[in-house]
Each structure stands twice: as structure tokens, then as C-alpha cells.
Amino acid sequence: MGDIIDWQLATATGLRLLPRGPETTEDEARRVVRQLRRASERAVVPVQDVTGLEAPFEANRAVVVGRPEWLRSNVTQMAEAISPVAHLLQERRPPAAVAAVGSRATAMQMGAVLAWLSAKVLGQFEAFGTNGRLLLVAPNIVHAERQLDVDPTDFRLWVCLHEETHRVQFGAVPWLSDHFTSEVHTYLAATDDDARSTLARVLAGVRDRVPSSANDEGESGQRPGLLDLVQSPEQRDILDRLTALMSLLEGHADVVMDEVGPIIVPSVAVIRARFNQRRHRASGLDGALRRLLGLDRKMRQYTEGAGFVRGVVDRIGMSGFNAVWSGPENLPALSEIADPAAWIARVHG
Numbered sequence: 056m057g058d059i060i061d062w063q064l065a066t067a068t069g070l071r072l073l074p075r076g077p078e079t080t081e082d083e084a085r086r087v088v089r090q091l092r093r094a095s096e097r098a099v100v101p102v103q104d105v106t107g108l109e110a111p112f113e114a115n116r117a118v119v120v121g122r123p124e125w126l127r128s129n130v131t132q133m134a135e136a137i138s139p140v141a142h143l144l145q146e147r148r149p150p151a152a153v154a155a156v157g158s159r160a161t162a163m164q165m166g167a168v169l170a171w172l173s174a175k176v177l178g179q180f181e182a183f184g185t186n187g188r189l190l191l192v193a194p195n196i197v198h199a200e201r202q203l204d205v206d207p208t209d210f211r212l213w214v215c216l217h218e219e220t221h222r223v224q225f226g227a228v229p230w231l232s233d234h235f236t237s238e239v240h241t242y243l244a245a246t247d248d249d250a251r252s253t254l255a256r257v258l259a260g261v262r263d264r265v266p267s268s269a270n271d272e273g274e275s276g277q278r279p280g281l282l283d284l285v286q287s288p289e290q291r292d293i294l295d296r297l298t299a300l301m302s303l304l305e306g307h308a309d310v311v312m313d314e315v316g317p318i319i320v321p322s323v324a325v326i327r328a329r330f331n332q333r334r335h336r337a338s339g340l341d342g343a344l345r346r347l348l349g350l351d352r353k354m355r356q357y358t359e360g361a362g363f364v365r366g367v368v369d370r371i372g373m374s375g376f377n378a379v380w381s382g383p384e385n386l387p388a389l390s391e392i393a394d395p396a397a398w399i400a401r402v403h404g
Contacts, residue, residue: 061162062134068166069126074174076122076194077201084193087211088119091191094212098219101315106307107377110226117189117218122173125192128181129169135183136239174198178218180225182235189222191215203329209322216315220308228380235300242293298356299389303379306360310368313361359392366395371403378402 079087095117103109120128177195181188191214200210225232316323367376379385379402391398 059137059158059161060134060165061158062130063162064159065162065166065169066127066130068163069130069169069173070123070166072167072170073122073126074170076174077198079194079197087193087197090208091119091193091196091211091215092117094215095189095191095219097212097319098215098315101319102216102219102223102311105311105314105373106220106223106227107373108223108227108380110223117178117191117215117222119191119193121194122192125176125179125190126169126173128179128188128190129172130165132181132183133165136236137243177214178221180218180221182225182232183239187225187232189218191218199330199333203326203333205326205329206322209320210326213312213316213320213323213326216312216320217308220311221304224304224307224380230382231380234383235297238293238297238300242290242297245287245289245293295389296386299387299392302356302360302389302392303363303387304360305356306358306362306364309357309361310364363387363392363395363398367399370395370399375399375403 096112099112173192174195176192177199178192179190181190196211196214197207200207203210313323313327316327320326364376367379379387379398385402387398391401
């Protein structure tokens with residue numbers, strides 16, 4: 056029985072659609088790689104000092120990659136994420152002929168989405184599997200610093216402060232990767248049994264929910280993403296927990312980089328102001344894809360998560376905040392992300 060997704064086709068499709076990176080000479084490209092490696096090393100001690108967390112650096116040091124390597128890594132990560140529940144998903148497949156077409160169609164869609172994302176991501180920690188690598192996507196960092204017209208050396212170090220925090224989160228908190236992986240597996244195992252009705256809901260939902268005007272929004276005031284269209288109630292609960300976790304991780308990284316930045320990044324104020332404008336400036340096809348895939352929520356995770364972290368740290372300090380890493384039961388609920396005092400009352404009494 057074949058895989059539920061044709062992973063080789065997903066990779067091939069993504070590589071074929073991969074956007075070209077910024078123009079650089081060979082010497083400049085080598086210089087960027089060297090500087091990113093040095094910046095990732097330089098970020099280790101300041102992040103450790105601010106967070107109070109320590110993770111072995113040599114075991115999972117940052118790796119500088121291009122867009123093709125990032126794409127291949129993400130296909131591998133997705134395959135590893137699905138593998139423990141693949142037998143459940145296989146049992147719910149339609150007849151073999153339909154499944155073969157479906158696995159290829161899904162692979163091509165995945166490849167297209169990853170190709171588009173490959174030009175957006177500055178850095179990423181591999182949360183699935185045992186590698187635990189921190190990827191720094193060099194062409195995207197170069198493209199961003201040119202687009203923002205900021206000092207390249209400062210910007211590269213600033214980005215590394217954020218990404219180093221993610222490395223420390225997973226490296227210093229032994230249960231975090233397993234917990235994240237378990238939540239994803241539970242989410243996948245709760246997939247609707249009827250693949251055809253799921254597909255029908257996707258198609259109907261895309262038709263009915265894609266905004267037809269700037270004011271066409273969901274009840275919460277936010278446009279629904281593609282995931283909203285295919286979720287069961289159980290999956291929505293799991294996604295709420297994952298959203299809270301991702302808000303915590305992204306907000307924590309943003310707070311740390313803002314704490315460390317003024318000390319070691321001279322032009323941090325300019326970088327932060329221009330980067331925030333870039334985060335929220337998406338229009339046309341780019342903006343439509345972000346909304347459809349739910350990536351506008353990803354943008355909110357930085358702001359809302361940082362608000363939670365600052366709200367806790369302002370009241371009880373970083374050592375009090377670090378109780379969040381004691382175990383899954385201390386992670387904030389989605390409602391607590393917007394109410395730090397509620398989390399403090401629950402965890403610290």
C-alpha cells in the first residue's frame with residue numbers, strides 16, 4: 056500500500072516551483088553564510104542570560120541553508136509527523152485508484168504551498184524527529200534586509216536572537232518536543248473518517264468563505280483559514296492548545312530578542328519598526344494566500360504571545376514565568392494568552 060502522500064512528488068513539485076533568491080556573487084554568498092554562523096554563536100550567551108535557559112550548543116547548532124534545503128527538510132518533517140498515525144489515515148482512504156490520484160494531488164498541492172513558503176521563512180527549528188536542527192534560510196534573510204534597507208550585520212544578529220530562543224526552548228525543555236509531536240499526532244488521528252465529505256467541505260468552504268470584499272470576515276472579526284474548513288470539534292480543541300503553545304513560543308522569542316537587542320544590536324529600533332511594518336503588510340495574491348492558509352493568525356501569535364510573556368514577566372519576573380516550562384500542565388490555555396493574570400493565578404496561586 057502506497058503512502059497517503061507521494062512525498063517524492065511533493066519535493067519535486069516544490070523544487071520545480073521554487074522562487075529564485077536574491078542576486079548575490081559567490082563571494083557574497085559565502086560571506087553571508089560565515090556571518091550567520093558567527094551570529095548564531097554570538098546569540099547563545101545573551102539569550103541564555105535573559106531566559107535563564109541553557110541548551111547544549113554543539114549538539115544542535117544552527118545550520119545555514121538555502122530554499123531547496125529548507126523545502127526538503129519540511130517534506131521530511133511532515134513525513135515524520137504523519138508516520139506514527141499513517142496506518143489510521145490509510146484505513147480511512149477511498150478505493151485504491153482514487154487514493155493513488157489523491158496522494159499525488161495532495162503532494163502537488165503541498166509542494167506548491169512549500170515553494171511559496173520557502174521564500175518567506177527566515178529561520179525554523181525542526182521540531183519533529185531527532186535532528187533538532189535550527190535552520191537559518193540565508194537567501195530570505197538577505198532578501199529581507201535589502202527590502203527593509205537595514206544594516207545587514209545588525210539584522211542577521213537580530214534574527215539569530217529570535218531563532219536561538221527557539222533552539223533553547225526545545226533544547227532546554229526535554230518534554231516540549233514530545234508534547235508538541237503528540238498533540239499533532241492526536242490532531243491527525245482525529246481526521247474525519249469520510250475523506251469524500253471532507254473534500255466536499257473544503258471545496259464548499261473555500262467557495263463560501265474566501266472574502267469577497269475587505270469587510271467580509273468571520274464572527275470573530277478574523278477571516279477563516281483553510282484549516283477551519285475541515286476540522287472536527289475535537290480537532291478545534293487540539294488546535295486551540297497548539298495555537299496557545301505557538302503563541303507562547305513565538306512571543307517568548309520576540310520578547311527575548313527585544314530584551315537583548317538594544318544591548319548588542321545598535322540599529323535595533325529601526326529594524327524592529329520596519330520589520331513590524333513588513334509583517335503586517337501583505338496585499339493582493341500574497342495577502343489572499345496568507346488568509347486562506349491561516350498565516351495571518353501566525354502574525355497575531357507574535358503580538359499576542361509577546362503580550363502574554365510581558366504581562367507575566369512584569370508581574371512575577373522571568374524566574375516566575377519559567378514555571379511555564381515545568382510541564383505541559385503549566386502551559387497557558389488559549390484564553391490565558393490574553394489574560395496573563397489568570398495564568399499566574401492558576402500556576403502560582
